Amino acid sequence: MKRILLIIKNDVKRRIKSPLGILLFLLIPIVMTAIIGMIFSPRAGNAQLPPIKIILVDNDKSLGSKFFTGAFDTKEIKDLFQVTMAEENEGKRLISKGKASALIIIPAKFTDDLSNQKKTTIHLIKNPSEEFLPGIVEEFVNTMGIVISGFVQVFEPEIKIMKKFTDMDLENLSIPEATPFLEAMKTKFLSLKKFTSPMLIELKKETSATDKKKKEPEFNLFALIMPGMLVMFLLFVVEGIMREILADKENGILQRMMFSPLRIMDFIISRIFSGFVVGVLMFWIAVVIGALLFEIKWGNYWYLFILIALTSFWAASFFALLNAFFKNRNQAAAFSAPIILVFSAFGGSMLPLEQIPAQMRWVSTITLNHWFITGAIKIGSNEFPIVPLLVLFILGVILFILAVISLNRRIKI
Amino acid sequence: MEKKILEIKNLTKTYGELTALNSFSLSLEKGEILGLLGPNGAGKTTMISILSGIVKDFSGTVTFKNENLFSNRELKNYMGIVPQDMAFYEDLNAMENLMFWGGLYNLPNSTLKKRAAQLLELVELGTRAKEPIKNFSGGMKRRLNIAIGLIHNPELLLLDEPTVGIDVQAKVNILDIIKNVGEQGTAVIFTTHQLAEVEQICSRIVIMDKGTLLAQGTMDELIRIVGGKEMVDVEGEFSANHFSEIIKNQNHQGIEILSVSDNLANLAFDNTDLIPSMMEQLFKNQIVVSDLKIKSPNLEAVFLKLTGRSLRD
Numbered sequence: 001m002k003r004i005l006l007i008i009k010n011d012v013k014r015r016i017k018s019p020l021g022i023l024l025f026l027l028i029p030i031v032m033t034a035i036i037g038m039i040f041s042p043r044a045g046n047a048q049l050p051p052i053k054i055i056l057v058d059n060d061k062s063l064g065s066k067f068f069t070g071a072f073d074t075k076e077i078k079d080l081f082q083v084t085m086a087e088e089n090e091g092k093r094l095i096s097k098g099k100a101s102a103l104i105i106i107p108a109k110f111t112d113d114l115s116n117q118k119k120t121t122i123h124l125i126k127n128p129s130e131e132f133l134p135g136i137v138e139e140f141v142n143t144m145g146i147v148i149s150g151f152v153q154v155f156e157p158e159i160k161i162m163k164k165f166t167d168m169d170l171e172n173l174s175i176p177e178a179t180p181f182l183e184a185m186k187t188k189f190l191s192l193k194k195f196t197s198p199m200l201i202e203l204k205k206e207t208s209a210t211d212k213k214k215k216e217p218e219f220n221l222f223a224l225i226m227p228g229m230l231v232m233f234l235l236f237v238v239e240g241i242m243r244e245i246l247a248d249k250e251n252g253i254l255q256r257m258m259f260s261p262l263r264i265m266d267f268i269i270s271r272i273f274s275g276f277v278v279g280v281l282m283f284w285i286a287v288v289i290g291a292l293l294f295e296i297k298w299g300n301y302w303y304l305f306i307l308i309a310l311t312s313f314w315a316a317s318f319f320a321l322l323n324a325f326f327k328n329r330n331q332a333a334a335f336s337a338p339i340i341l342v343f344s345a346f347g348g349s350m351l352p353l354e355q356i357p358a359q360m361r362w363v364s365t366i367t368l369n370h371w372f373i374t375g376a377i378k379i380g381s382n383e384f385p386i387v388p389l390l391v392l393f394i395l396g397v398i399l400f401i402l403a404v405i406s407l408n409r410r411i412k413i
Numbered sequence: 414m415e416k417k418i419l420e421i422k423n424l425t426k427t428y429g430e431l432t433a434l435n436s437f438s439l440s441l442e443k444g445e446i447l448g449l450l451g452p453n454g455a456g457k458t459t460m461i462s463i464l465s466g467i468v469k470d471f472s473g474t475v476t477f478k479n480e481n482l483f484s485n486r487e488l489k490n491y492m493g494i495v496p497q498d499m500a501f502y503e504d505l506n507a508m509e510n511l512m513f514w515g516g517l518y519n520l521p522n523s524t525l526k527k528r529a530a531q532l533l534e535l536v537e538l539g540t541r542a543k544e545p546i547k548n549f550s551g552g553m554k555r556r557l558n559i560a561i562g563l564i565h566n567p568e569l570l571l572l573d574e575p576t577v578g579i580d581v582q583a584k585v586n587i588l589d590i591i592k593n594v595g596e597q598g599t600a601v602i603f604t605t606h607q608l609a610e611v612e613q614i615c616s617r618i619v620i621m622d623k624g625t626l627l628a629q630g631t632m633d634e635l636i637r638i639v640g641g642k643e644m645v646d647v648e649g650e651f652s653a654n655h656f657s658e659i660i661k662n663q664n665h666q667g668i669e670i671l672s673v674s675d676n677l678a679n680l681a682f683d684n685t686d687l688i689p690s691m692m693e694q695l696f697k698n699q700i701v702v703s704d705l706k707i708k709s710p711n712l713e714a715v716f717l718k719l720t721g722r723s724l725r726d
Contacts, residue, residue: 006516010502018504252500256561259465259494260517261486 003262004270011241011274012281025237026282029229030289037222037294051082052133053100055091063159064111064148068122071144081137092125101127102137114152115159222294227376228349230286231369234279235315235340241275242319243336246329249411268407272316272400279312299379307375307385310392314368317399324406343367348374368392416442418569418600424473426459426624433459434471435624441602443568446595448611448618449604450716456624457604458497461573464602465494477569490518493567493599497574499558501546507533507557508542511564518565525564532560536590552583559590563599570594572603576610588614608712618712620719627719635715642669642681644714645688649676649695649702659698660691671717679717 015022056072058065072083086094088105095103105123107113113120124141126134152159245268248254257267287304290296298304319336326332344350346360347369356364364370375388419441426434434456441447449457462468464475466483475482482488501510511529520528533539536556546554559575572591576584592614595601605611611618612632619629628635647656653673660670660680667683668691682688685707695702708714 003517006513010505010513013509014502014504252496252498253502255467256494256496256500256514257517258467259489259492260514261489261519262517263486 003260004266004273007267007270008274008277011244011271012277015241015278021240022237022278022282025233026286029226029233030286030293033222033226033229033290033294036225052080052102052136053082053084054137055084055086055094055100055103057086057088057091057103057105059088059108060106060110062111064114064152065106068106068110068144068148077140081140095125095127098127101133104137104141114148115156117152117156220294220296222290223296223298223380224352224377226286226290226294226296227373228344228347228369230283231311231347231372232340232344232349234282234312235319235343235368236337237282238275238279238312238315239319239332239336239340241278242271242316242323243329243332245271245320245323245407245411246326246332250328254411264411265404265408268320268404268411272320272403275316275319276309276312279315280308283308283312297380298376299382300384303379303384304376306389307372307379307392310389310396311368311372311375314392314396314399317396317403318368320403321399321406324403324410343369346370418443418478419602420474420476421460421464422474422476424460424463424471424475426456426463426468426471432624434463437473437621437624437626439619439626439629441569441600443600444595444598445617446591446601446603446615448615449602449621450606450608450611450618450712451604451621452606452720454623455621457621458573459624461494461571461602461604464571465492487519490565491568493562493565493570495559495562495570495572495575497577499554501557501561503546506543506545507538507549507560510546510557511560514561515564520565528564528566532563535563535593536560537586550583552579552586555579555583555587556590559587563594566599568599570599570601572601574604574606576605576607584610608716612712620716622720628715632712635712636710638715638718642683642710642714643685644671644708644710645680645682645685646704646706646708647678647680647702648704649700651676651678651695651700653678655698656695656700659694659700671714679714681714681718 054072056069058069069083069085071077072081084094084100091103091105094100103123103125105125107120107123110120110122112118122141122145124138126138245254248257254264254267258264287298287308291298322336322339323332326335344367346356346363347367348364349369371388371391375385375392378385378388417440419439421437421439424434424437425432437456437460439447449460451457459468463471464482466489477488478491480488502513505513508529511532512525515525515529516522530539530542533542536559538553538556538560541549541553546557549557555575559572562570562572570591575591576587579587588610591601591603595614595616603611603615615632617629617631618635620627620635628638653675656673656678657670660668667687669681671679671681673679688705688707692702692705
């Protein structure tokens with residue numbers, strides 16, 4: 001036991017004496033968290049979506065189309081969309097040159113078709129080089145379509161009269177001829193009045209974060225990014241320490257250790273725990289930095305300690321096991337890096353798990369990244385992450401036993 | 414008090430068809446410095462590797478401090494090994510290395526600190542104890558390598574070619590250290606293929622070749638093997654066969670061929686008066702001699718006589 005502790009102490013001391021490697025692996029996730037967080041965080045300034053450029057072509061130029069185009073003229077919508085009216089050919093030319101996010105074409109006879117309860121189609125051409133903004137336009141046009149469709153179905157006769165009024169020469173309109181329609185309209189409007197005035201449903205706009213601040217933890221994007229980044233770079237650090245098993249074998253250090261009463265199993269165990277200790281230390285430094293720099297509320301620190309300890313243990317055991325199958329440290333380095341990157345890609349360090357195709361999502365459950373990130377998020381939400389802890393513990397123990405047995409058999413000095 | 418510290422009996426190790434050690438037996442007493450002399454492939458490193466526990470699957474017995482060396486791991490606390498390649502952590506300084514390596518043995522921390530400081534003085538690194546090892550010269554690293562082998566004050570020290578690849582001054586320093594260690598009562602086994610080194614510091618010499626112990630004894634005892642003859646090296650333009658035929662055909666009593674190759678022959682003469690007649694015979698057989706050296710009997714001659722080849726072959 002004394003010798004095991006001595007090797008662990010020596011390994012940690014060597015890392016502290018030459019801290020550049022560890023510092024680099026500590027700095028990278030912090031910097032990356034900062035950059036990604038600042039780009040996407042809602043707290044990052046008062047950045048607003050730029051006005052979405054739309055080209056509107058009105059081939060109808062009648063009551064219905066004016067109602068549609070008029071919708072873009074309201075104050076709220078004006079902030080969201082920057083509308084340019086154009087002829088159809090010009091509109092198509094502009095959208096093909098990427099001058100707007102979308103082109104909306106209102107067909108000729110749009111109002112006629114609506115008033116005759118016939119189907120009509122508004123043509124939406126999206127800018128192929130954009131994904132997000134044309135999507136907003138599409139939603140808006142869909143909503144307008146639903147509203148107008150509903151309206152024309154309720155006020156079908158009235159719209160026909162209005163259409164007639166707007167089409168005919170009003171000077172030739174006889175009052176007896178118009179009276180029945182006007183009476184009918186009046187009756188419908190009066191019956192609708194109790195629903196529309198005053199409005200029973202009122203829209204109240206507010207920012208949810210300010211009201212909920214006192215009740216629930218503030219949303220912090222950094223808290224979602226940093227665990228993933230940390231666990232990815234922890235894998236690199238621990239892998240480097242485990243690779244030293246092979247390095248010590250190659251440069252005669254292990255052989256020299258075997259001149260002493262130390263057993264090879266003692267060496268393997270001590271090296272795994274060196275990786276564990278360095279991993280835990282690195283994690284805690286990062287946790288403190290995360291709390292101070294990014295104001296991350298990590299949650300219960302005892303739970304976090306258990307999670308970090310099990311994660312580091314898992315990582316050290318895993319890479320120790322891998323090293324049993326590598327011939328030398330160069331081979332270990334060559335194979336380990338892709339393994340870490342795959343773990344990180346599928347485990348949620350590089351992108352949210354929801355972004356991974358559903359049929360490939362099971363892969364994440366075999367990664368350390370997945371269980372650490374899930375655990376960290378649960379702790380941040382004041383929950384006890386029983387499942388991640390159990391998985392990490394059970395797999396960690398299995399990997400540790402396999403690593404000790406395999407290395408003990410395969411290391412020949 | 415028992416003086417014998419190590420006894421090796423019938424040690425045999427084979428690698429497939431190759432016999433690396435062949436029924437090798439040896440014993441060593443406290444304070445004795447034993448030089449294990451042999452060319453590359455003689456089996457020196459194999460023997461050191463067996464004693465240090467690295468090489469297994471051999472036959473024979475090794476008794477250390479009256480116990481089977483391989484039955485008790487704790488016996489390693491009394492044995493120091495200095496490998497041929499330097500093995501220590503270059504990112505630690507000399508003192509930190511000594512503390513780490515010493516910690517692997519059963520030494521209390523306070524004793525370890527004192528011992529490390531003493532050793533650094535002994536190997537003349539006292540003033541550089543806190544300096545990063547990566548700044549050390551080759552000779553300094555070699556001396557530290559030896560100090561690590563001595564950190565736990567072993568009763569037996571095994572050194573595998575400790576002077577390889579260093580300059581003359583560093584070599585002299587290392588030999589002085591080994592001599593000093595022997596004088597303090599530590600038994601030393603020291604492998605080399607440098608004749609001058611064993612002549613300089615060893616109290617006893619073992620000559621081995623192809624895994625077999627050919628001769629052992631003090632310097633004087635070994636020189637008696639060549640019978641106090643004068644050694645003569647002949648260089649010239651001749652083939653090995655032609656030269657051997659001339660010497661044998663002329664029935665030169667008192668001249669012994671120790672070794673002969675094309676253009677070089679090592680001979681042992683009962684009397685140097687025989688040299689003129691040998692030269693006359695060579696001249697008659699149209700052999701041109703370019704150089705002729707007369708030397709006093711030495712270890713090289715013994716080695717030549719025993720193995721039929723030079724140590725550098």
